[in-house]
Amino acid sequence: MKFTKMHGIGNDYVYVNCFEETVKDPAAVAKFVSDRHFGIGSDGLILIRPSEIADCEMDMYNLDGSQGAMCGNGIRCVAKYVYDHGIVDKTSLSIATRSGIKYVDLAIRDxxxxxxxxxxxxxxxxxxxxxxVAETEQVIDAPITVAGKEYHMTAVSMGNPHAIIYVDDVDSLDLEKIGPSFENHVCFPDRVNTEFVQVIDRHTVKMRVWERGSGETLACGTGACAVTVASILNDKVDGSNPVTVQLLGGDLNISWERDENLVYMTGPATTVFDGEIDLGFLGE
Structure with a gap:
């Protein structure tokens, strides 16, 4: 199987061009290629497929083999891949995902x-x-008890579920310990991505993320969008200007256009290397 390793500010996936390749068991392939010791090493697998309703389709799998609905960093890399490889020859394109069609604009350099x-x-x-699971229609700054400690949570979906928790210092958190407790909490029937957020100023926040099915990652695009929405709702930031979200892998610029109720994310996409791997033992 031919593949390309790409990342969006450190959120890395193995990408497969399914215009040319066939992947029979993507869940098993995702688990194998994601392993950072015995595989290629990634946060998961993303298949770039033909689509009848968009320029292409993004089909993503987490490192545990579970299928994801949407990945903000992943979709930027998909857009870069199809443009750089001549699959699409325009700078505004549509990409089908499990959470609907997303529209993308590219800035070209060299x-x-x-x-x-x-x-x-x-x-x-x-x-x-x-x-x-909540007693109110919306969950904004609501108490939640996790592993015996009370936190305050704002819940947002950007095609996948997010719980946003504000803390004084994100660097001191033991995410390996508390992340799974949030992910598998009874309040989240489909599990949840949890963002722990430190407010820097009225235009900047800093976050770490525990992603369902993948653990802590260097970045989460949908999480950064959810954090921006939550921060505006909780009056943590000035929503009239784009918000800079600082992640372990780099920064994203997020704006929530309230008049049209749309969230826009801008960030880089990077190709690491191309390769080929033998999946014969998986029956591929």
């Missing part, structure tokens, strides 16, 4: 896509649609 702006769609704030 003939290659560099920065990518993604229309991430409208945030979902209704509890049952996120989904999160």
């Amino acid at each position: 003939g290659k896509a560099s920065m990518v702006k993604v229309n991430m769609g409208s945030p979902i704030l209704t509890a049952k649609e996120i989904p999160v």
Whole structure:
């Protein structure tokens, strides 16, 4: 199987061009290639497929083999891949995902896509649609007890569920310990991505993320979007200007256009290397 290793500010995936390749068991392949000791090493697998309703389709799998709905960093890399490889010859394109069609604009440098702006769609704030078990229609600054400690949570879906928790210092958190407790909490029937956020100023926040099915990652695009929405709702930032979200892998610029209720994410996409791997033992 031929593949390309790519990352969006450190959120890395193995990408396969399914215009040319066939992957029979993507869940098993995802688990194998994601292993950082015996595989290629990544946060998961993303298949770039033909689509009848968009320029291409993004089909993503987490490192544990579970299928994901949407990945903001991943979709930027998909857009870069199809442009750089001549699959699409335009700078505004559509990409089908399990959470709907997303629209992308590319900035080109030296003939290659560099920065990518993604229309991430409208945030979902209704509890049952996120989904999160709650007594109120929306979950904004609501108490939640996890592993015997009370936190305050804001719940947002950007095609996948997010729980945003504000803390004084994100660097001191033991995410390996508390992350799984949030991910598998009874309040989240589909599990949840959890963002721990430190407010820097009215235009800047810093976050770490524990992603369902992948653990802590260097970046999460949908998480950065959810954090921006939550920070505006909680009056932590000035929502009239783009918010800089600082992640372990780099920065993303996020804006929530309230008049049209759309979230836009701008950030880089980077190709690391191309390769080929033998998956014969998996029956591929």
